[in-house]
Amino acid sequence: MPYKGIDVSFYQGDIDWAQVETAGIEFAMIRASYGSEGIDSKFVENINNISRTSIARGAYHYCYALSKEEAVDEANHFLNTVKPYKFNYPLALDFEYEPLLSLSKKDLSEIALAFCNTIEKAGYYMIIYSNLNWLVNYLDMDILNRFDIWLAQWGPKPTFSGDFGMWQYSSTGMIDGISGNVDLDISYRDYPTIIEENKLNGQSTSEAVPGDSEPATQKSFDYTVIEGDNLWTLAQRFLGSGSKYPEIVSLNNLSSDTIYPGQTLKIPTSSSPNLPKYKTYTVEDGDNLWNIAQRFLGSGSKYPEIASLNNLNSDIIYPGQILKIPD
DSSP, rough: EEEEEEEEEEGGGGGOHHOOOOOOOOOEEEEEEEEEOOOOOOHHHHHHHHTSSSOOEEEEEOOOOHHHHHHHHHHHHHHHHHHHOOOOOOOEEOOOGOOOOOOOHHHHHHHHHHHHHHHHHHOOEHHHHEEEHHHTTTTTHHTTTTTEEEOOOOOOSSSOOOSSSEEEEEEOOOTTTTTTTTTEEEESSSSHHHHHTTTTTOGGGGGGGSOOOOOOOOOOOEEOOOTOOHHHHHHHHHHHGGGGGHHHHHHTTTTTOOOOOOOOOEEEEEEEOOOEEEEEEEOOTTHHHHHHHHHHHHHHGGHHHHHHHHHHSSSSTTTOEEEEEOO
16 A cells, blocks of 8 residues: 655754654655765754654665766765664665766666665665656666666656656645645555565664664763864764764764763764774863973973864863863
8 A cells, every 4th residue: 555755854944753743654765965975964863853753764865976986985975874773664866966967878877776786785775766857768777677766756646657666746745743845755665564574774573663763782982072073073083984973973862963062972983983092181270281281291392282182273271171182
């Protein structure tokens, strides 16, 4: 039987997922990433909040790749972004970037294939989102025929002659819990059951029901946030890539990307991180960089090492400020 769904991104702003669930929505496709580095600014918030409902969930990536090599890079970025979370709907390639139309049908199709193969090899159920014009005139479906299609064709009835598993039929839907328009979708396949039975998307038979998106217990160390830190730079420093910041968000059950000085975060160590080579110190009344360097580094003249490590633009510090001190 058909299932009622929506697809969302940062354009929908803050979403009340409990109201969306009450409105009868059964699944949602959430934009996770775009290009080789972009992460949708509402992805973490959406994926954490939808996990508190029974709405099934998938994710999609907007592709800019102009070559197979770029497609693989983007696919790996997508995988890094979604890896901390559980999905019982497919992952999708959003394939509609107009500059790609300068390529041949074969090249365009092979870019899509390279992206989808990368996701599929990682154990996910992969589908392709595109509009009727692209599917009919620009993509070679013989090359892509093993992947389900998520058809974008707004109107009362689809006219695509090929097979498709999902249909986006409107861009002007109105759903309780969302301010303004939202895309409306229908799914014709019981994807949660398919994914569960084939043990895809990292699921086992006991994990198929929507719910907790927390990752399995993993090794971590505690880190105290200092002024100037953000999740991207922390992931870059400790996990080797800023795009891995959702791993930190997930491990700490953060509901947004906002962190603050003095906050203690758990940093996962499963990704072979660069462990911190410094300790932290909270500035007290009467402190200055010279006497802190004297106390911890053995010489006041070494204070530029502290200034550099903390990206300070001046020698001024204040009580309560948390500084990194080189080991």
